[in-house]
Amino acid sequence: MPDLVIDTTGLRKIYGSKVAVADLTLQVPKGEVFGFLGPNGAGKSTSVKMLLGLVAPTSGVARVLGQAPGHTPTMGRLGFLPEHFRFHEWLQAAEFLDLHGRLLGMDRVSRRHRIPELLDQVGLTDQARRPLAGFSKGMLQRVGLAQALLNNPELVFLDEPTSALDPFGRRLVRRIIRDLAARGTTVFLNSHLLGEVEATCDRVAFIKAGRVLRTLGLHDLEMGLLHVELRVNALTPELTSALQSLGLAFRVLEDGPSNAPRTSIAQSSAPAGSAQPLVRSNGSAAAVAEADGPTATLELTLTDEQLLPVIAERALASGARLYALTPRRLSLEQLFLDVVGTEDSGQ
Amino acid sequence: MRNITTITWLTFQEARRRRTALAALLLGLAFLAFFMTGFTLISNSLNRFDNPFTRTANYNLLLMAGLYVVHFLLIMLAIFASVDTVSGEISSHTIQTIVTKPVQRWQVLLGKWLGLAIMLVLYLGLLSGGMFLGVYLLTGYLPPNPVEGLLLLMLEALMLLSVSLLCGTRFSTLTNGLVLLMLYGVAFIGSWIEQIGTLFQSDAATTLGIVTSFILPVEAVWRRAAYLMETPLARNLPSPFSMGSVPSSAMVIYAVIYVVVAWLLAARAFAKRDL
Numbered sequence: 208m209p210d211l212v213i214d215t216t217g218l219r220k221i222y223g224s225k226v227a228v229a230d231l232t233l234q235v236p237k238g239e240v241f242g243f244l245g246p247n248g249a250g251k252s253t254s255v256k257m258l259l260g261l262v263a264p265t266s267g268v269a270r271v272l273g274q275a276p277g278h279t280p281t282m283g284r285l286g287f288l289p290e291h292f293r294f295h296e297w298l299q300a301a302e303f304l305d306l307h308g309r310l311l312g313m314d315r316v317s318r319r320h321r322i323p324e325l326l327d328q329v330g331l332t333d334q335a336r337r338p339l340a341g342f343s344k345g346m347l348q349r350v351g352l353a354q355a356l357l358n359n360p361e362l363v364f365l366d367e368p369t370s371a372l373d374p375f376g377r378r379l380v381r382r383i384i385r386d387l388a389a390r391g392t393t394v395f396l397n398s399h400l401l402g403e404v405e406a407t408c409d410r411v412a413f414i415k416a417g418r419v420l421r422t423l424g425l426h427d428l429e430m431g432l433l434h435v436e437l438r439v440n441a442l443t444p445e446l447t448s449a450l451q452s453l454g455l456a457f458r459v460l461e462d463g464p465s466n467a468p469r470t471s472i473a474q475s476s477a478p479a480g481s482a483q484p485l486v487r488s489n490g491s492a493a494a495v496a497e498a499d500g501p502t503a504t505l506e507l508t509l510t511d512e513q514l515l516p517v518i519a520e521r522a523l524a525s526g527a528r529l530y531a532l533t534p535r536r537l538s539l540e541q542l543f544l545d546v547v548g549t550e551d552s553g554q
Numbered sequence: 555m556r557n558i559t560t561i562t563w564l565t566f567q568e569a570r571r572r573r574t575a576l577a578a579l580l581l582g583l584a585f586l587a588f589f590m591t592g593f594t595l596i597s598n599s600l601n602r603f604d605n606p607f608t609r610t611a612n613y614n615l616l617l618m619a620g621l622y623v624v625h626f627l628l629i630m631l632a633i634f635a636s637v638d639t640v641s642g643e644i645s646s647h648t649i650q651t652i653v654t655k656p657v658q659r660w661q662v663l664l665g666k667w668l669g670l671a672i673m674l675v676l677y678l679g680l681l682s683g684g685m686f687l688g689v690y691l692l693t694g695y696l697p698p699n700p701v702e703g704l705l706l707l708m709l710e711a712l713m714l715l716s717v718s719l720l721c722g723t724r725f726s727t728l729t730n731g732l733v734l735l736m737l738y739g740v741a742f743i744g745s746w747i748e749q750i751g752t753l754f755q756s757d758a759a760t761t762l763g764i765v766t767s768f769i770l771p772v773e774a775v776w777r778r779a780a781y782l783m784e785t786p787l788a789r790n791l792p793s794p795f796s797m798g799s800v801p802s803s804a805m806v807i808y809a810v811i812y813v814v815v816a817w818l819l820a821a822r823a824f825a826k827r828d829l
Contacts, residue, residue: 259654262828283656291647295564297571309560310655338571354651 210237211270212362212393213258218267220253220417227253229417231267237361240384240394242408242425244401246547250417251397252290255364258395259287272362283311286360290367290397292351296340300331300350303339304357311358325353330379344371352383363387366397381406401539411539413546421546425539435507435515436460437522438531442503445525450507453514453521461504501530557657561665562672565639569673578631578677585627586684589620590692597693613695614785617685621783624681625707625776629738631677632714636670637731640722640824649829660821663719667817674711678704699782706779709809710772714738716816717770723823737770745773752799760799767801771809774801 211234218231228250235241245251256262258269260277274281294303301322308318326332329349339347348371355363365384369377384407387394398404404411405425412422439446442462450457507518515534522529569575593616600609640663643649653659682704690696697703714734721730748763767774781800 256829261650261654263826279656279658281656282654285654287651287654289647289650291650293646293648294651295568295648297568306560306564307651307655310557310652310657312556312656351651 211235212237212239213241213269213271213395215258215269216267218254218257218269219265220250220257220262221265226417228257228264231257231414231417231419233412233419233422235393235395237393238388238391239410240388240396240408242404242411243395243397243414244399244404244411244543244547245414247399249414251399251414252366253417254414255366255395255397259285259364283358284361286355286358286363288348288351288355288363288365288368290370292344292347292371294339294347294351294354296342297338299336299338300326300342301335303350304353307354308357313358321357325356326350328356328383329353330375345373345376348372349376349379352380356383356387359390360392362393362395364395364397367399368396369398369400369403377403401543405539413543415547433509433512433534435509435518436531436533437505437507437518438501438529438533439503439505439522440501440528440530442505443525443527446522446527449521449525450505450518453517455507455509455514455518457505457507459503460506462502501528557661558665558668561652561657561662562669565666565669566673569635569669574635575673579680582677582680582684585623585681586688589685590688592616593620593689594692609693610695611785613689613693614697614783617689617695617697618780618784620685621682621703621707621780622776624678624685625710625779627681628674628678628707628711629714629772632670632674632711633718633731633734633738635673636666636715636718637722637734638727639666639670640719640820641725641727641730644723644827644829645726653829659825663817663821663824667715667719670715671712674715675708678708678711682707697783698785703779703783706775706782706806709806709813710775710779712813713770713772713775713809713816716813716820720816720820720823723820723827738772740766741770741773744769745777748799767805768808771801771805771812774805775809777801778803778806 213233213235215234216232218228219226220228231250231254243251243254253262257264258271258276260275260282269276271278272281272284295306298306304322304325305318308322313321323332323335326335329352331346331349331353334342334346339350342350348368352365352368355365365380369380372380381403384394384396388407388409394407396404396408408425410422410424413420437457442459509515509518512534515532519529519532522532566575596616597613600612640649643652649662652662686696686700717737718730718734721733725733744763744766746763747759747766751757751759751761751763778801
């Protein structure tokens with residue numbers, strides 16, 4: 208049994224007649240970057256609030272760092288960036304961090320040392336003496352993130368940490384999460400941004416209507432199938448046979464100037480290393496008109512990265528003009544839709 | 555203890571940064587200047603009379619009029635300063651990063667209560683102390699029982715502070731403000747019913763007034779304070795401060811218990827509330 212940082216059984220929260228969280232049962236071992244995924248209104252934030260003692264569960268049991276949620280001394284070992292990052296806006300950034308350092312029980316010396324370090328880490332060194340009232344949402348989220356890391360926590364809850372951030376900020380958050388993971392900190396990342404989760408998490412749980420539908424390790428999937436996007440001027444019969452000779456499954460994402468919509472693919476029906484070509488477009492892949500420019504986009508499914516240069520060679524040898532050959536990791540988006548369902552709840 | 559003082563410090567900072575403290579100070583000084591000008595003008599004309607008895611009674615009457623305004627301002631300030639402190643931080647979610655620190659929720663509440671209470675003490679000290687000092691320097695007059703009287707005025711402010719925190723843990727800022735003002739209105743009218751009932755010897759009206767005082771004993775405590783600080787002569791002059799019936803010291807004890815119980819209920823409600 209690994210050292211569990213979060214361990215819940217049947218956690219449930221009902222507001223009046225509305226079930227916010229139906230049954231939250233999950234285990235997060237120490238040192239893991241855990242992604243908590245779900246559509247809006249699935250109960251992600253309520254779950255985090257229950258784990259932090261902000262919201263009392265209607266029923267169920269939870270242990271966070273071995274204690275009941277909200278256990279006062281244990282809160283000093285946690286970090287939390289709330290979804291609604293609103294702070295005392297009349298405080299300056301450095302004062303805000305100092306206040307939270309004081310509440311964490313940090314002494315003056317360690318606060319003086321730690322605060323500039325964190326401001327630098329989130330890129331706000333020049334804003335240290337500015338009141339938060341003048342901060343943009345992105346800056347507030349950054350300073351909120353610094354606040355969550357003041358005490359070098361063992362467990363950090365980040366609730367939608369990049370919701371207000373530009374691409375620089377997102378990259379920064381990703382780097383911070385990786386640094387935390389490298390130091391052995393457990394990260395509980397609440398998000399509906401699949402890219403963030405895909406880039407940082409070890410394991411994800413899919414939640415819908417307050418219930419964990421599925422938990423899976425992302426590393427396992429990485430070792431599985433690899434999707435490669437291939438863009439060429441046209442999908443010629445020569446190219447088709449060249450790819451088929453490699454025993455590759457592929458599907459046509461876009462073919463010709465008509466910009467056909469993406470077709471869906473069932474993950475399980477693409478056997479790894481299959482010798483069977485898998486063509487899932489309407490009609491024959493070979494029956495394609497030739498045109499200039501990159502008009503055909505294919506998605507190949509392969510099991511070994513070493514095939515990438517070979518694909519390029521064969522494609523060129525077949526006479527195709529190659530515009531792009533882009534390997535993509537497992538499509539978490541596809542997985543998300545598969546697990547959670549495609550129905551948009553509109554919440 | 556450190557957590558409590560940190561929150562108290564934060565409450566001060568908020569009043570300072572939002573210029574609430576500055577506005578209260580400047581307006582308080584303006585009020586004092588205005589009062590002292592009026593007092594000087596009136597005391598100059600009183601000096602033409604030789605009867606020290608009448609003079610003292612009139613000084614006392616003027617001072618009581620000033621204190622009545624201070625009592626009212628202090629109550630309003632207690633309401634306005636505290637009405638948003640809990641409900642506002644809950645609705646803006648600011649409270650979430652505070653209470654997820656190794657801090658007990660009651661410590662946050664006590665820190666806020668203390669911060670606001672200290673500011674109200676300072677405000678009362680500025681206004682009433684300034685009035686007493688000004689009058690003393692000008693005429694050498696001090697009312698009887700000034701310390702007891704001012705302590706009772708402070709007790710009124712603390713009552714509203716505790717009730718405000720209690721309501722703030724459950725209601726929105728606007729609702730909380732409305733509840734507090736209505737409670738004060740009931741206490742105010744109840745006090746007058748009691749007075750007039752005594753005047754016209756209607757026992758039922760007097761009893762109704764006394765019962766109303768239990769809902770929020772602010773006016774009852776004010777009348778006790780005014781009674782203590784009035785000269786026997788002034789008590790018998792017709793004025794808004796002369797009393798038909800004077801609340802007993804039991805009402806003061808009730809008020810102290812009221813402050814404590816309201817605070818404890820606030821702490822319990824805050825600890826249980828989903829944030």
